[in-house]
Amino acid sequence: MFIDGRKVPEGTVIETDIAIIGAGAAGITIARALKGSDASVALIESGGLDFEPDTQELYNGESIGVPYTLDTSRLRYFGGSTNHWGGWCRPFEPIDFEQRDWVPYSGWPITRADLDPYYIRANDVAHVGPFAYNDADAWSDGGKNKPLDLPGGEVVTRFFEYSPPLRFGVTYREEIAKAPNVKTYLHSNVMEIVPTEDASSVESLRVGTLSGRRFEIRPKLVILAAGGIENARMLLLSNSVQKEGLGNGRGLVGRFFMEHPHIDRPVEILMTKPDLVAPYYKTYTKLNGTNIRAVFMFSDDYLRKNRRLGTVMTWYQVKEIRTDKDVEEKDPDPARAMEPGLLQLIHSTTADAADGPLLGMRYGSGCATEQSPNPDSRVTLSSAKDALGLNQTKLDWRLSSADRANLRLNMEALARAFGAWGNGSVRILFQDRDKWDEAEGWGNHHMGTTRMAADPRKGVVDANCKVHGISNLYVAGSSVFTTSTTVNPTLTIVALALRLADHVQQHFVKGV
Amino acid sequence: MALPRSISRRHMLILGGVAAAAAALPGSLAFIEHESGTVADDLISMLSDPQGAAEIGQRWVEAAGREPNTQALAHKIAKRLRAHGWHPGAAPEEMRAALAARIRHDFEHGDMVDVSGWQISRTSAELCALAAANRASLPA
Ligand SMILES: Cc1cc2nc3c(=O)[nH]c(=O)nc-3n(C[C@H](O)[C@H](O)[C@H](O)COP(=O)(O)OP(=O)(O)OC[C@H]3O[C@@H](n4cnc5c(N)ncnc54)[C@H](O)[C@@H]3O)c2cc1C
Numbered sequence: 055m056f057i058d059g060r061k062v063p064e065g066t067v068i069e070t071d072i073a074i075i076g077a078g079a080a081g082i083t084i085a086r087a088l089k090g091s092d093a094s095v096a097l098i099e100s101g102g103l104d105f106e107p108d109t110q111e112l113y114n115g116e117s118i119g120v121p122y123t124l125d126t127s128r129l130r131y132f133g134g135s136t137n138h139w140g141g142w143c144r145p146f147e148p149i150d151f152e153q154r155d156w157v158p159y160s161g162w163p164i165t166r167a168d169l170d171p172y173y174i175r176a177n178d179v180a181h182v183g184p185f186a187y188n189d190a191d192a193w194s195d196g197g198k199n200k201p202l203d204l205p206g207g208e209v210v211t212r213f214f215e216y217s218p219p220l221r222f223g224v225t226y227r228e229e230i231a232k233a234p235n236v237k238t239y240l241h242s243n244v245m246e247i248v249p250t251e252d253a254s255s256v257e258s259l260r261v262g263t264l265s266g267r268r269f270e271i272r273p274k275l276v277i278l279a280a281g282g283i284e285n286a287r288m289l290l291l292s293n294s295v296q297k298e299g300l301g302n303g304r305g306l307v308g309r310f311f312m313e314h315p316h317i318d319r320p321v322e323i324l325m326t327k328p329d330l331v332a333p334y335y336k337t338y339t340k341l342n343g344t345n346i347r348a349v350f351m352f353s354d355d356y357l358r359k360n361r362r363l364g365t366v367m368t369w370y371q372v373k374e375i376r377t378d379k380d381v382e383e384k385d386p387d388p389a390r391a392m393e394p395g396l397l398q399l400i401h402s403t404t405a406d407a408a409d410g411p412l413l414g415m416r417y418g419s420g421c422a423t424e425q426s427p428n429p430d431s432r433v434t435l436s437s438a439k440d441a442l443g444l445n446q447t448k449l450d451w452r453l454s455s456a457d458r459a460n461l462r463l464n465m466e467a468l469a470r471a472f473g474a475w476g477n478g479s480v481r482i483l484f485q486d487r488d489k490w491d492e493a494e495g496w497g498n499h500h501m502g503t504t505r506m507a508a509d510p511r512k513g514v515v516d517a518n519c520k521v522h523g524i525s526n527l528y529v530a531g532s533s534v535f536t537t538s539t540t541v542n543p544t545l546t547i548v549a550l551a552l553r554l555a556d557h558v559q560q561h562f563v564k565g566v
Numbered sequence: 567m568a569l570p571r572s573i574s575r576r577h578m579l580i581l582g583g584v585a586a587a588a589a590a591l592p593g594s595l596a597f598i599e600h601e602s603g604t605v606a607d608d609l610i611s612m613l614s615d616p617q618g619a620a621e622i623g624q625r626w627v628e629a630a631g632r633e634p635n636t637q638a639l640a641h642k643i644a645k646r647l648r649a650h651g652w653h654p655g656a657a658p659e660e661m662r663a664a665l666a667a668r669i670r671h672d673f674e675h676g677d678m679v680d681v682s683g684w685q686i687s688r689t690s691a692e693l694c695a696l697a698a699a700n701r702a703s704l705p706a
Contacts, residue, residue: 206674322683389682392625395618399690402614404666466676469685473673476666481683 056231058102059242059263066269070096070237072558073259073273075244075288076280078134079544080530080551082222082230083179084277087555089233093563096271097230097238098261100280101131103223108264108441112243113284115447116436120493122313122451127498128281132240133223135281135498136544141219143182143545144212145173147364149354150539156361159310159427162536163508163517172549172556179548180217181225183344187213193341193348199332201348204471208356212366214541216338216345241265245442247276247292247300247527255525262442275562277554279530282500282543283311286433286533287447289504289514289521301504301521306514308433310502311451312538314422316495320484321419321465323369324397326405326477328415336371336417351540352464363424363457364540365464369417378411389481396479404476414478422497423461424540428452433503453490462486499543504533519554530554604654606640606700609693612662616697616704623694624701626681634699639692643668646689665689 062068071093074081085097101109109131115124128135146166153161174185186192190201193213201211230236239261246260259271278285286308290299299307325331333339334348350367357364375393385391397413425431431452435445462484469480507513510522515534521527530551532543539546613619627634644654650671652664672678672687679691686694697704 205670388625389684392618392622392682392684395615395622396684396686398615398618399613399622399686399694402612402619403662403690403693404669407614466678466685469678470673470676473678473685473687474670476670480685482680482685483683 055236056238056240059239059261059269060265060267062239062242062267062269064267064269068096068269068271070094070271070273072096072275072277072562073098073271074277074279075247075259076100076134076278076284077132077223077230077238078279078281078531079136079222080547081277081279082133082226083548083551084279084530084555084558085230085233085236085238086179086226087552088559088563089229089236091235091559091563093235095233095236096273097236098242098244098259098271099132099238099240100243102240103132103227105129105131105137109241112440112442114440115449116438117449117451119431119450119452120491122449122493122496124283124447124449127496127500128283131223132227132238133221136220136222139219139544141180141217142214142542143177143180143217144187144214144541145169145549146539146541146546147354149357150364150537154358154361157363157426157537159429159512160537162506163513164506169546169549169553172552173545175552176545176548177215179552180545181220182215182217182545183342183346187215189213193334193339193346195341199334201332202330202335203475205474206471207353208467209350209471210353211335211348212351213334214347214349216347239271243442244280244288245291245444246294247278247288249292249295249300249524251295253296253300253524256527264441273526275526275528275558277528277530277558279551282503282532283433283447283449285529285531286503287435290433290435291444301514301524301527303523304511306505306512308503309429309431310427310505311431311433311449311500312425312427312502312535313451313493314497314499314538314540314542315425315453315457315490315493316420316422316497317461317484318420318494319418320367320421320461320482321468322372322481322483323417323419323472324375324393324400324414324479324481325417326397326400326408326414328371328374330477331371331415331417335369350468352467356467360463360467362464363426363460365421365423365461366540367419367421367468369419372416372418374415375413376411377408377413400477400479421461422540423457423464424538425453425457427502427505427537428454451493453493455488455490458490459486497542499532499538501532501535501538501543504529506534506536518557519550528554528558605644606636606696608658608661609640609643609665610697610700610704611658612665613693613697617701619694620697620701620704622681622686623691623696623698626679626686626691627695627698629681632695634695636696636699639696639699643689643692643696665693
């Protein structure tokens with residue numbers, strides 16, 4: 055059932071077993087998983103069923119670090135940011151969960167194996183195809199497509215699979231509306247999570263609408279699923295009892311904010327044999343009913359041996375390089391003008407001789423890279439207020455010169471692999487610098503602000519996503535990620551949400 | 567056995583005067599001079615686009631502030647190729663195989679140089695520099 059919060063009588067107190075704050079990828083997944091259970095569920099969503107500018111403005115905030123736009127990088131209505139996500143899906147690697155001694159603050163309290171069964175279910179939830187992210191045979195199209203055989207074992211071909219992209223708020227709207235135990239409150243903003251006097255558990259949620267209505271929800275268990283930045287803001291705003299914010303006794307809430315810096319054209323690649331490049335590398339390719347794309351990533355062995363963070367690279371075909379090109383057509387960029395000579399050099403040495411005017415192909419690239427967790431990269435509260443009178447977000451996103459150097463070194467590994475292969479050459483455009491204070495782009499992936507750690511001194515939530523020290527408050531979403539890893543977050547958000555729903559079913563619902 | 571064209575030309579040069587000067591040098595150095603000179607031509611003859619390679623080589627030596635020296639470069643490359651089974655007088659295909667192996671070896675060991683962003687194996691860069699040093703005599 056959908057209920058418009060603006061029509062709930064002022065001062066109403068609503069009792070429920072479970073309250074979920076936020077109806078995005080995480081909140082909707084958990085509500086669906088709890089559908090039909092013995093527990094009553096209140097799904098509380100700030101927006102309505104469509105975009106509304108005044109609700110969206112609640113996402114405005116300040117950015118004081120690496121310049122970042124807070125309002126356009128998420129959406130505030132039923133379905134959340136899945137109303138405009140791109141659908142790129144890939145699970146995290148086992149190494150991502152490990153404590154890597156060269157990555158400070160790394161090490162999740164769970165392993166990839168803990169998520170494996172949930173990843174398979176998450177694929178279904180997001181309407182992604184078969185779980186074949188590392189299986190080149192699954193995408194070979196009857197043996198026609200082969201991954202490039204780059205030697206050295208440092209650079210590996212991996213696959214992304216695409217969700218349509220599924221609009222969670224559209225696809226699952228009816229199911230949620232019909233779920234007998236789920237009541238969805240729209241246009242309803244949680245303004246504070248109010249704990250008991252000793253802050254050991256949550257007592258109630260203070261809810262307000264932009265029309266000025268105020269009411270209260272009294273849940274037995276709360277799941278905060280308001281998005282990677284808003285989860286931290288919500289805990290910091292919940293400060294009527296714990297002055298520094300709920301669950302923030304150790305000052306960790308909001309810290310360790312991570313994104314995936316995106317770089318356009320970190321490298322260009324020349325290849326002598328364009329026919330070796332399977333179509334799935336160059337663009338989204340539909341195979342067996344699933345849209346996929348092949349990317350380059352870096353092997354666990356390489357990351358371990360060289361003490362590196364991961365990077366994922368896409369690439370695309372740009373231009374044929376030929377001998378029968380007019381001189382006037384030659385590129386004025388001196389590095390580009392070298393291309394025919396360079397390809398001829400490769401043909402003369404490590405590759406087969408060119409057997410016509412086509413010397414090879416130039417490919418462009420893009421990449422997203424892992425950033426190391428940094429406690430100074432953080433979300434705090436701004437002194438500016440939103441329309442509900444709540445402090446806006448202040449984001450201080452930090453990137454480090456070490457993150458930058460790491461990316462440059464990964465590009466050098468790519469150059470080594472292509473060179474040793476003998477059929478290509480890599481031009482590195484991404485320069486090393488002693489600062490990284492401006493990101494060309496990012497993924498709209500907001501991670502780390504309520505990080506997961508077994509030890510309450512090191513994280514905000516435990517391995518079950520329960521806030522340390524608070525008996526009935528859980529967090530869902532990418533804010534619980536301990537490290538940013540390399541790939542897009544939503545498949546993992548959904549997998550963690552399914553796992554959390556199972557935990558709640560087993561440890562709470564059965565006792566209701 | 568017919569000698570490759572480049573070796574014959576080098577022999578002509580030696581017979582025409584270089585040999586007389588070399589006679590004044592210690593025996594081993596004379597051999598190096600001779601070998602390097604021959605190898606330089608043989609190496610350049612591997613290139614399907616020597617002018618294009620020379621442009622790359624020129625760019626590299628200019629950026630590095632070096633003076634390309636035919637003898638030194640040829641000697642350096644020859645020394646590396648020996649480690650991959652090549653020997654003076656070997657057939658061109660053997661030189662090409664050794665060159666390919668060496669370039670791959672460079673990349674495998676991260677021995678690359680940066681030429682306007684392009685990551686080139688050191689041996690390839692030296693081969694290009696060799697072409698640059700001999701630009702005047704390269705086929706167009
Ligand atoms: C342009 C764009 C493209 C993207 N592409 C990809 C992609 O290709 N692959 C990928 O993996 N990820 C992608 N993402 C990221 C992806 O959208 C998010 O990871 C995902 O939606 C996060 O899910 P969530 O449930 O944690 O948060 P959200 O989906 O943001 O949902 C949070 C919900 O909480 C509600 N809410 C917030 N505050 C309150 C409050 N106080 N009270 C009540 N409700 C509240 C919001 O209205 C919203 O509905 C993209 C994001 C953007 C912006």
